[in-house]
Amino acid sequence: MEPIRILLADDHTLLRRGLRKILELDPQFRVLDEVGDGQGAINLARKLNPDVILMDIHMPGVNGVEATRVLKRELPETGIIILTAHEEEEHILELIEAGVDGYLLKDVSPDTLYSAILCVARGESVLNPSVVSKAIQRARGQKGDEGEASFHPADELTERELDVLKLIAQGTTNALIAKTLFISEKTVKNHITNIFRKLQVKDRTQAALYAIKHRLVKM
Numbered sequence: 001m002e003p004i005r006i007l008l009a010d011d012h013t014l015l016r017r018g019l020r021k022i023l024e025l026d027p028q029f030r031v032l033d034e035v036g037d038g039q040g041a042i043n044l045a046r047k048l049n050p051d052v053i054l055m056d057i058h059m060p061g062v063n064g065v066e067a068t069r070v071l072k073r074e075l076p077e078t079g080i081i082i083l084t085a086h087e088e089e090e091h092i093l094e095l096i097e098a099g100v101d102g103y104l105l106k107d108v109s110p111d112t113l114y115s116a117i118l119c120v121a122r123g124e125s126v127l128n129p130s131v132v133s134k135a136i137q138r139a140r141g142q143k144g145d146e147g148e149a150s151f152h153p154a155d156e157l158t159e160r161e162l163d164v165l166k167l168i169a170q171g172t173t174n175a176l177i178a179k180t181l182f183i184s185e186k187t188v189k190n191h192i193t194n195i196f197r198k199l200q201v202k203d204r205t206q207a208a209l210y211a212i213k214h215r216l217v218k219m
Contacts, residue, residue, distance in 0.1 A: 003027060004121045007050040008034035009041035009067070010083070011059045015106070019054065019083075022110050029117065038062030045071050045078060051121050052079040057091055065094050072099035076202070079120035096209045099202065102126035119173055125204040127171045152214060156198045162216065164191040168204050169211035 006029055008016050016034045023029045032048045035041050039062045041055060053071065057064040068080050081102035082095055095103060101120045104113065116126040157165065160181070167177045174192075178185045192204070201207045210216075 001028075003030040004117060005048070005051045006031050006117065007041065007044055007048060007053045009036075009038070009053060009059065009064070010034075010056040011036045012056075022113070023117075025110075026114060028114070036060070038064060038067035041067050042070050045075055049075065050078055052081060052117050054081050054083050054117075057082060057084050057095075065091055065098060068095060068100050069098040079123075081116055081120055081126065093209070096205045100205060101203070122174070123204075124173050125168070125171065125208065127205075127208070153199045154210070154214060154216060157195065161191050161195050161198075164188060165195050165207060165211050166216060168192070168195075169208040169216070171208075 006023060008019055008031060010016050010019075013036065016036070020031045020034060023031050032050055033044055035044050037060045038055075041053065041059075042062065045053060055064045055067060059067075062070075064082060064084075068082070071078060071080060076099070079101040080099075081104060082100055083104055083106050085106050092103070102116050102125060104116055104126065108116075119126050154162070154165075163181055164177055167180060172180070174185050174188045177188045181188075192207075195207055196202065199207060199210050201210060
């Protein structure tokens, strides 16, 4: 199996080098390059086409949110994991709507980081539980006094698809969804394809955001 190709984007040189050393301890990963600003991340990603990018939010010039927005539009197959020092509520929904695949704090253990990269490389999403909770609060706050529509795309989902959607919104991997619902991973993937089509979303994070906004998941 080929190693997962990774690009590091963070304006703190010591942190980038520390991450690089941690990742290079595991043969499953290969760090292609590192960069200290958002535009540099965009330029290198266009050139190297990495499997996964580990990106900070606050960088000189183009920040991590805008870089994510550009890269998910141009390189949708590249997974992007935001690594940040603090939970930043004001950016959570922006990042989810931009299509970010993961959001982790920089104090996570190496094993948690390894697991997140593997999940994102498989096309899954990884969101810290406290981040999901904050996203719920902000999404509901933005909803404000809007009236409830008489029809939602979720009305077209089957009971099993709703089960899968709720687990996606909780950050559950395909393997764990399969185990929880006593179905195969192939069946899980089929359900996810149907969910994306019916909700008219592009990825797991947008599906999760839909579930959060419409209170289909309890946290």
